[in-house]
Amino acid sequence: MKLEHLLAGLLRYGSWAASLVIGLGFLLAFVDARFRDMRLVTIGIAMFILLPTLRVFVMLVYYARHRDYRMAGTAAVVFTVLITGFVIGIRTMVRLPG
């Protein structure tokens, strides 16, 4: 399978999935008191953040399997920077009292 089609499929269905989870989250928050905290919406948002990260990882694996190590290395650097971003966020997390 060509990388273009692989990534197109991933991003298209990934966007649909994340949007559906967000939409469902709002719907449930509306009708069911147990979902009032909108945790499903938060999960959908997290899915959107993870989607490009996953895209970079797929590229990393694809290039490595095709022995295009220069490209695989480049993807690995981008992936590392993304993970560093998450770590910076966790380190500077706002601690809520209680």
Add this chain to the structure above:
Amino acid sequence: MAGGIFVVPVLTLFGHVEIRTAIGASIISVIACSCGGAASYLEHRLTNIRLAILLEVATTLGALTGVLLSGIIPVSYLYFLFAAILFLSAQQMLARRKDPLQAAGLGAAEPLALKFGLDSSYPDAEASGEVPYHVHRVRLGMMLMYGAGMISALLGIGSGVLKIPAMDTALRLPIKVSSGTSNFMIGVTAAASAGAYFFRGNIVTGVAGPVALGAAIGAVIGARILMIVSSHRLRILFVVVLVAMGIQMLLASFGIELIKGGA
């Protein structure tokens, strides 16, 4: 050009959302818009994937710099910077964009572009066939992309306004390839800062959720609307709105508020 630049001004000026919350919501909408639109560009082979991943090294590093700066920059500076970007966008929207001269076949390929295999071709209906192109001045392109990534993280925008000069003047990509590649990169760039903002607690579910949903739907529908509406009128409307919002944001940076929130 994506509508991501409108999210923060609308949320802060009309919704009276705190600017950092608005930026957090906006950055999610930027990801949604990029991911939702990317498939179509990829299938039409208008995305230079190899160039994108190389430039993403610069944009994501820029985004991390932006995340670190965002913690120390005062809110009034953010408003000011946003106003400047809005004015720049308006000015860019007025100027006609032309395909950079490509002397394909004549010009020598750049060593770095050769090394990474960045030169490519794209299908063009008008030229009825494949149009080959070189990628020029990759180093300069990466430096500009670093700046674009930083602004993206600081303001929660896709910062196409800064990517376009990099794509046109430094890399000299054909416009169609530039749009496809830029759209593809924006998601990853935004994810670098969004991840940090998510864990930091800057992304408020109640604000970011609806905006992301709207952006994802907009990415699919928007392209169709753009084809119906006259592009010239739309361009003028965009310029007027951009300037109006720029003035508002500029005033807000000095603590002046014209639109009072009705209760």
